[in-house]
Amino acid sequence: MTTEAPESRSAPAGTPTLETVAALAGVSRSTVSRVINGSPKVTPEALAAVNKAIEQLGYVPNLAARSLASRRTQAIALVIPENTARFFADPYFATVIQGAAMKLAETDYTLTLLIASETDPEKSRRYLQGGNVDGALILSHHSDDRSYVALSRKLPVVFGGRPERHDDGPVPVYVDVDNTAAAAEVTSLLISSGRRRIATIAGPTDMTAGLDRLAGFAQALDAAGLSADLVEHGDFSPESGAAAMDRLLERDESIDGLFVASAQMADGALSVLRARGLSVPKDLGLVTFDDDYFAQRATPPLTTVDQDEAAVGRKMSELLIRLIEGEEVPRVTMMPTRLIDRRSQ
Amino acid sequence: MTTEAPESRSAPAGTPTLETVAALAGVSRSTVSRVINGSPKVTPEALAAVNKAIEQLGYVPNLAARSLASRRTQAIALVIPENTARFFADPYFATVIQGAAMKLAETDYTLTLLIASETDPEKSRRYLQGGNVDGALILSHHSDDRSYVALSRKLPVVFGGRPERHDDGPVPVYVDVDNTAAAAEVTSLLISSGRRRIATIAGPTDMTAGLDRLAGFAQALDAAGLSADLVEHGDFSPESGAAAMDRLLERDESIDGLFVASAQMADGALSVLRARGLSVPKDLGLVTFDDDYFAQRATPPLTTVDQDEAAVGRKMSELLIRLIEGEEVPRVTMMPTRLIDRRSQ
DNA sequence: CTGAAAGCGCTAACAG
DNA sequence: CTGTTAGCGCTTTCAG
Numbered sequence: 001m002t003t004e005a006p007e008s009r010s011a012p013a014g015t016p017t018l019e020t021v022a023a024l025a026g027v028s029r030s031t032v033s034r035v036i037n038g039s040p041k042v043t044p045e046a047l048a049a050v051n052k053a054i055e056q057l058g059y060v061p062n063l064a065a066r067s068l069a070s071r072r073t074q075a076i077a078l079v080i081p082e083n084t085a086r087f088f089a090d091p092y093f094a095t096v097i098q099g100a101a102m103k104l105a106e107t108d109y110t111l112t113l114l115i116a117s118e119t120d121p122e123k124s125r126r127y128l129q130g131g132n133v134d135g136a137l138i139l140s141h142h143s144d145d146r147s148y149v150a151l152s153r154k155l156p157v158v159f160g161g162r163p164e165r166h167d168d169g170p171v172p173v174y175v176d177v178d179n180t181a182a183a184a185e186v187t188s189l190l191i192s193s194g195r196r197r198i199a200t201i202a203g204p205t206d207m208t209a210g211l212d213r214l215a216g217f218a219q220a221l222d223a224a225g226l227s228a229d230l231v232e233h234g235d236f237s238p239e240s241g242a243a244a245m246d247r248l249l250e251r252d253e254s255i256d257g258l259f260v261a262s263a264q265m266a267d268g269a270l271s272v273l274r275a276r277g278l279s280v281p282k283d284l285g286l287v288t289f290d291d292d293y294f295a296q297r298a299t300p301p302l303t304t305v306d307q308d309e310a311a312v313g314r315k316m317s318e319l320l321i322r323l324i325e326g327e328e329v330p331r332v333t334m335m336p337t338r339l340i341d342r343r344s345q
Numbered sequence: 346m347t348t349e350a351p352e353s354r355s356a357p358a359g360t361p362t363l364e365t366v367a368a369l370a371g372v373s374r375s376t377v378s379r380v381i382n383g384s385p386k387v388t389p390e391a392l393a394a395v396n397k398a399i400e401q402l403g404y405v406p407n408l409a410a411r412s413l414a415s416r417r418t419q420a421i422a423l424v425i426p427e428n429t430a431r432f433f434a435d436p437y438f439a440t441v442i443q444g445a446a447m448k449l450a451e452t453d454y455t456l457t458l459l460i461a462s463e464t465d466p467e468k469s470r471r472y473l474q475g476g477n478v479d480g481a482l483i484l485s486h487h488s489d490d491r492s493y494v495a496l497s498r499k500l501p502v503v504f505g506g507r508p509e510r511h512d513d514g515p516v517p518v519y520v521d522v523d524n525t526a527a528a529a530e531v532t533s534l535l536i537s538s539g540r541r542r543i544a545t546i547a548g549p550t551d552m553t554a555g556l557d558r559l560a561g562f563a564q565a566l567d568a569a570g571l572s573a574d575l576v577e578h579g580d581f582s583p584e585s586g587a588a589a590m591d592r593l594l595e596r597d598e599s600i601d602g603l604f605v606a607s608a609q610m611a612d613g614a615l616s617v618l619r620a621r622g623l624s625v626p627k628d629l630g631l632v633t634f635d636d637d638y639f640a641q642r643a644t645p646p647l648t649t650v651d652q653d654e655a656a657v658g659r660k661m662s663e664l665l666i667r668l669i670e671g672e673e674v675p676r677v678t679m680m681p682t683r684l685i686d687r688r689s690q
Numbered sequence: 691c692t693g694a695a696a697g698c699g700c701t702a703a704c705a706g
Numbered sequence: 707c708t709g710t711t712a713g714c715g716c717t718t719t720c721a722g
Contacts, residue, residue, distance in 0.1 A: 015476060017699055028709045033701060041707055060475030064418065065699030067409040068714045078458070080446075094439050101425075105460040112457050113423070115450040130405030131360055238638060271642070293583060297616070362715055373693045378717060386691055410715030413698045693722085698715105705710080 016057040025053035036061055063110075076104060076320060077114045077128060077136040079148065090236065091292060092309055093139055096160050099313025100137055107321060109134070121147065129154060135324045137316050140164070140208065148172075156323035158316045162208040173323065175315045175333045179209050179289075182305040182337040183216025184223075186287045187259045189303060191224045193345045195257025195285045199230030201244040201269055203261040210236075213261045213289060230255065234265045238294075241265025245272040257345070260288045263295035263304060270298055285345035295340075303345050306338040361402040369398040381406055408455075421449060421665060422459045422478040424469065424493065435581065436637060437654055438484055441505050444658025445482055452666060454479070466492065474499055480669045482661050485509070485553065493517075501668035503661045507553040518668065520660045520678045524554050524634075527650040527682040528561025529568075531632045532604045534648060536569045538690045540602030540630045544575030546589040546614055548606040555581075558606045558634060575600065579610045583639075586610025590617040602690070605633040608640035608649060615643055630690035640685075648690050651683040 018036075022029045027046055034042050035050040042050075053059070067073045078100065080093075104111050112133060116124045128136055128151060135156035138148050140163045149163055152172045159174035190198055200217045203210020214231065221228040232247045234240030241260060245268065248255060260266035266288040273280060280286045280300055288295055291306035312335050319329045363381075367374045372391055379387050380395040387395075398404070412418045423445065425438075449456050457478060461469045473481055473496060480501035483493050485508045494508055497517045504519035535543055545562045548555025559576065566573040577592045579585030586605060590613065593600060605611035611633040618625060625631045625645055633640055636651035657680050664674045 018701095019699080029700080030702085030709060031707090034708085037701085043707065046708080060471045062413070062475070062699050063477050064409045064412040065714090066701075068407070068413050068716085069699075069701040071701095071714070073409065075457075101458050101460055105462060110457055110459075112420075112455055113446050114455075115446055117450060126405045130407070132408045238642065297583065363717095364715080374716080375693060375718080376691090379692085382717085388691065391692080407715050410698090411717075413700085414715075414717040416698070416717095691722105693720100695720090696718085698717085701714085702712090703710105704712105706708085 015062075016059045018059075018061070021050065021053045021057060021059050024057065025049040071131075073132060073134050074108055075110045075112050075133045076317075076324075077112045077133040079114045079116055079124065079128075079136055079138045081116055081118075081139075092290070095309035096139060096313040096316070099310030099315075100160075100317045101313070102310070103314040103317035107317075109317075109321065125151070135320045137320055138163070156320055158320040158323065160312060160316050162212065164208055171331045173319060173329060173331050175312050175319065175335060176209075177307045177312065177337050178334045179212035180216040180219065182307075182339075183213040183259065183261070183289065184220040185216075185339055186289070186303065186305050187217045187220035188224070189339075189341065189345045190257040190259065190285050190287055191220065191226070193257070193281075193285050195345070196226065197230070197252065197254050198226060198228075198257035198259070199232070199248050199252070199255045200228075200258065201241055201248065201260040201265050202231055202233050203265075204233060204235050207236075210261060213259075217259050234261070234268075236262045236264060238264045238268035238271075241268030242272045243268075245269035249276065255284060257285045258287070260286065263288045263290040263292050263298070263302065266302060267294040267298060281344050287345050291340055295342075298344075300344050301342040303342045304340050306340050308335060311335050360407075361404045363404075363406070366395065366398045366402060366404050369402065370394040416476075418477060418479050419453055420455045420457050420478045421662075421669075422457045422473060422481040424459045424461055424473075424481055424483045426461055426463075426484075437635070440654035441484060441658040441661070444655030444660075445505075445662045446658070447655070448659040448662035452662075454662075454666065470496070480665045482665055483508070501665055503665040503668065505657060505661050507557065509553055516676045518664060518674060518676050520657050520664065520680060521554075522652045522657070522682050523679045524557035525561040525564065527652075527684075528558040528604065528606070528634065529565040530561075530684055531634070531648065531650050532562045532565035533569070534684075534686065534690045535602040535604065535630050535632055536565065536571070538602070538626075538630050540690070541571065542575070542597065542599050543571060543573075543602035543604070544577070544593050544597070544600045545573075545603065546586055546593070546605040546610050547576055547578050548610075549578060549580050555606060558604075562604050579606070579613075581607045581609060583609045583613035583616075586613030587617045588613075590614035594621065600629060602630045603632070605631065608633045608635040608637050608643070608647065611647060612639040612643060626689050632690050636683075636685055640687075643689075645689050646687040648687045649685050651685050653680060656680050 018029050018032050022032045027050060031042060031046055032050050035047055101111050114124055114127060138157060138159050140159055140161045149165060149172050151157055159172055162174055162176045163172055198221060202214040205211060218228040230248060230252060232244035234244045260269055278284055287303045289305045291304050295302045295304040315333055315335060322329050363374050363377050367377045371394060376387060376391055377395050380392055446456050459469055459472060470492065482503055484505045494510060494517050496502055504517055507519055507521045508517055543566060547559040550556060563573040575593060575597060577589035579589045605614055623629055632648045634650045636649050640647045640649040660678055660680060667674050
């Protein structure tokens with residue numbers, strides 16, 4: 001019944017453990033642990049001995065054990081809506097993820113991809129609240145992030161893109177670009193080019209980026225005393241842009257200016273315009289959002305808003321880590337956008 | 346020195362533990378553990394009591410503890426080359442990842458994104474060999490997967506895309522499409538259309554997909570007694586396709602057939618052809634690879650090879666899990682491709 | 691079928 | 707600065 005004689009424990013088979021290292025270095029496990037965790041309270045000699053032993057043994061700490069003992073997992077979940085088909089195809093999200101992952105790769109945190117099942121939302125909720133991660137990065141796709149906004153009271157959480165709020169809790173921490181301001185700015189370029197009958201192909205109404213760009217569009221027209229009634233929605237895909245363009249022209253053939261909420265949709269819209277024999281910018285000024293391949297290689301190249309998606313991802317990771325480590329962070333972080341004038345307005 | 350009186354342990358604060366559940370259900374921890382792990386050796390009564398307690402407490406097992414005790418992590422690493430900029434932008438990889446993640450989401454495995462740093466390759470090697478994951482999914486990007494091929498002897502590993510081999514070890518397990526056969530097939534369409542001076546814009550020489558498609562192209566021409574000397578390489582991006590097209594036309598203006606190894610490159614090539622007043626398929630037959638937006642919406646829509654990237658990802662996950670669970674799996678799995686004839690040849 | 695006991699590998703006070 | 711002593715929460719023989 002005593003806890004004696006721990007000598008006869010595990011034979012030095014398998015992967016080396018902290019204990020193996022301690023033995024080889026001639027110190028206690030605590031000291032090895034201190035070295036691993038970079039504690040300053042270790043004599044140079046001990047440190048050298050331990051490091052040598054670690055090197056020699058090719059020792060790698062066991063994360064599970066560490067996390068069990070320290071009650072920190074060093075893991076961060078990246079929550080992705082199940083509706084992934086469009087999600088991954090969307091270069092916006094792909095790039096944000098990339099930025100977030102690259103940033104985390106510089107730290108000791110690990111990124112766990114969590115696909116939020118729509119049929120069993122409990123599964124991911126349990127995972128997140130079950131202490132399996134130290135925090136979560138959430139890419140708001142559709143506006144069904146209600147539950148995640150709630151989650152952010154129990155776990156450090158950072159959103160990518162302004163999450164929609166459905167109650168009066170505290171504002172969740174998020175990183176976004178100022179879609180409203182940027183949309184207004186690029187739209188006003190249309191106005192200063194003398195366009196008067198200005199329409200927009202807006203994003204989906206269940207994504208805040210779509211809503212915000214539409215709001216910016218309307219703001220700009222309002223300020224100029226123009227009517228913002230020519231609005232058709234797409235889902236950010238080229239196909240939806242083409243369809244919206246058709247609807248717009250059906251409603252009013254005299255359109256002479258157009259703000260398309262994404263370059264991919266603009267590509268679709270352009271194909272319709274071309275088919276109708278309308279040329280940009282001669283017959284109609286066209287500005288858009290995103291400086292991707294579509295905006296750059298369109299005929300003509302399009303005046304657009306450039307946003308740094310990777311920077312959004314990096315910032316999300318940075319904020320989350322600070323949050324996990326107990327720091328105060330701003331609830332709202334707006335990343336800069338840049339207007340690229342290619343004279344297509 | 347005795348191990349007695351464990352009663353006065355942790356107050357029932359914080360998250361419920363297995364012990365809490367056991368107490369509430371009136372059984373031992375072992376029984377709760379059995380229930381959680383779906384052991385059949387539990388009486389219906391015990392099972393019910395435990396499940397009720399779990400429900401009531403909102404109990405979630407602690408993965409770290411479980412993994413420490415069971416020596417299995419239930420985690421799978423997805424290894425991605427650091428050169429991520431292009432990686433994530435590439436819809437091929439994005440979709441494979443998606444497929445792999447979706448498949449895993451149906452299981453109890455968790456996906457950890459591991460960015461393989463080029464400056465510190467040891468970091469990911471240590472992580473992988475340190476017992477932090479049960480297996481790894483590796484998306485071969487460039488041909489620097491030497492170390493990962495070696496890794497596959499110490500850890501269950503499945504590659505996406507044929508990995509290049511640099512030694513004579515066993516063939517690693519991989520999932521791919523038969524790039525060679527598909528490229529040969531689509532190229533032969535060009536031949537049967539009567540094209541005789543056939544060129545190719547090949548992929549990069551450091552990616553097996555690029556090499557294999559080039560090999561298929563050459564095979565088809567050889568079989569028809571045609572020369573396969575008109576080869577220029579791109580990096581799968583539209584820009585590189587345009588540049589390669591320029592070089593090709595400089596070398597030989599009489600080209601009447603062209604196989605482009607990716608639809609994105611084909612898009613670039615088409616812009617060059619258009620600029621030169623050459624029309625497809627009138628002046629020149631054009632076939633490509635990938636049935637994405639570029640192939641579908643090109644002018645004209647292109648005859649191409651459709652591959653199901655998500656299926657590749659799913660299959661990778663499936664094989665890896667079987668490998669982890671000790672099953673034998675085929676070393677090579679070829680996913681089907683489909684020829685889509687749009688009469689652009 | 692169930693419980694007791696003994697750790698998995700590591701961290702974290704607490705003495706020394 | 708270093709070693710000792712207890713566990714972190716769960717699985718797993720091994721008796722019963």
